[in-house]
Amino acid sequence: MSTFTTRPEITGTHGVAAATHWLAAQTAMGVLERGGNAFDAAVAGGFVLQVVEPHLNGAGGEVPILFWSEKDRRMQSVCGQGAAPAEASAAAFRRLGLEQVPGIGLLPATVPGAFGAWLTMLRDHGTWSLADVLAPAIGYARDGYPLIPRAVQAIVAVQALFREHWTSSAEVWLPDGQVPQPGALFCQPRLAATYERLVRTAESDGGGTRTGTIDAALRCWYQGFVAREIDNYYRTAQVRDTTGERHAGLLRYDDMAQWQPTIEPPLTVDFGRYTLAKCGFWSQGPAFLEQIGMLRHAGLEQHAPHTAGFVHRIAEAAKLAMADRLAWYGSAPGASREAQMALLSDDYLRQRWMAVGDRASQQLQPGSPLGQAPRLPDLDVVARTLRTADTRFGIGEPTFAALPPVAEWAEREVFVGDTCHIDVIDRHGNMVAATPSGGWLSSSPVIPALGFAVNTRLQMTWLDDGLPNTVTPGVPPCTTLSPSLALRDGEPYMVFGTPGGDQQDQWSPAFFLRHAVHGMNLQEAIDAPAWHVDHFPASFWPRTTTLNRLTVESRFSPEVLDALRAQGHDVKVGEPWSESRLSACTREHDAQGRLLLRAAANPRGMQGYAVGR
DSSP states (O other): OOOOSOOOOOEEEEEEEEEESSSOOOOOHHHHHOOHHHHHHHHHHHHHHHHHOOOTBOOOOBBEEEEETTTTEEEEEEEEEEOOOOOOOOHHHHTOOSOOOOOOSSTTOOOOOHHHHHHHHHHHHHHHHHHHHHHHHHHHHHHEOOOHHHHHHHHOOOOOOOOHTOOOHHHHHHHSSSOTTTTSEEEEEHHHHHHHHHHHHHHHSSSTTTHHHHHHHHHHHHHHHHHHHHHHHHHHHHEETTTTSSSSSOOOOHHHOOOOEEEEEEEEEETEEEEEEEOOOOSSSHHHHHHHHHHHHHGGGGOOTTHHHHHHHHHHHHHHHHHHHHHHHSTTTOOOHHHHHTTTSHHHHHHHHHHSSOOOSSSSOOOOOGGOOOOOTTTTTHHHHHOOOOOOOOOSSOOOSSOOOOGGGGGTOOOEEOOOOOEEEEOOOEEEEEEBBBTTTTTTTOTTTTBBBBBGGGGGOSSSSTTTEEEEEEEOBBBOOOOEEETTTTTTEEEEEEGGGHHHHHHHHHHHHHHOOOOOOOOHHHOOOOOOEEEOOOSSSOOOOEEEEEEEEETTOHHHHHHHHTTTOOEEEOTTOOOOOOOOEEEEEEETTTTTEEEEEOOSSSEEEEOOO
């Protein structure tokens, strides 16, 4: 086991926080220092992430949340993934001559659920006021924050789109017509004004109470001026998207007014001393649980984390779980709840593991829970779509250009991916893990009156009729976003997660197994060489399918790479610190019964940090 870490594992007793941006982690810790609890801290940090990581999420995005309430002694899942608009049916997209939901623009929008999810958790479990939790985000948007190079790369990548077509975005992200400088203070005054107006309105209409003000803010967002401005823009604007044509949006006031987040018990699977909890089949979280259930039978204790045996076993389990995701996950009428729950049974997972051999799988192999035959979407649609698509200005994921900018997306001199994550544990033992995303600056045009863009999550649905994830009015798409929570010996132990789209529930299981099976501390498990497989249709437009590609960090030894190739893996060697974006926090009691807290964060990209005391 390696003892090398890029930074120490943080240890404290008062509170810990870890996030993909240091300002969000420190904001959360500041809330804990001033008497707030983990729910207050996570919400304040989450709103800061919308400002300081605008290339990865925004006010018009979504967020799934897992939390442990020490008062209630239970864990809960909050679905902050908004639903498809009432006008968004498969037939409606086909009438536009489309076989896929576009990756950018107005057509792929769902109800922006992040605001509702954050505030619902704050109202029910927090202690701070609306104004106090929004104050840090408003301050950064109004007064400025250092714009990280990655955000500038995102602006560079799409500046032509902004200048030629999305002029409302150009006004925000190209001030005075110029690309901002990395590290310079950057302001978002329109976003600050939107949140300031929302706070004033909610305080006026909230009856003078904390919860009344939060409820008034929710009404203001989903039934007030925010919803009206979104409706007006999506109804009247015609903007360029990945079809190469201009389209209006489908999102309407009534879609906003009728939506609210759902709160439910998470799904769980046991692994030795641990119980792993994930969001439901509206997320890809069950793919994590499937892998953990299969790997109970893999003898991983005999394979060190830096060996081919460890990588091969986890990679092959991921292939099977992600094939099941394609065939069975989603909330549309074509989904079978009985089949979905059968995917998590030990009998099914044991049978799935028996399909894993010493050779890398070359085929996409969904299973047959309860004997039901899997049904897959028409994957040939990708080739047909790309024949007429316009990829000059980006694809479905957050996209970034090298500096200086590149000429064409087709040259593949760009790279994609990532979102945001935050974990918090307070001195009382409350725990929160959240993975906010959507509404990033290159997803759709800024709504001029609000200063933010709306998500494009509907691109993750299919237009084939009768699938579990067929685009369906009023139904949320199956999202890649996937925070994690773990119990140990029946007690709440860890919150963790990572950005990364389809890689989230590949990097997270490997991290957990390095920690739980091989005893690495949090920072060691995060820093260890990582990998991911591509063996399924991508979740983001244009949804291309790659099989048996294993991308690994170059810190693996040549002997390990040769062994993986000998097992049949198509090995692609990436940069030494290019895979995984994990952060994590744990709680446990020492021999004297005192609460002991730990935290760690990803060093890759020199952006994520853990703090605590």
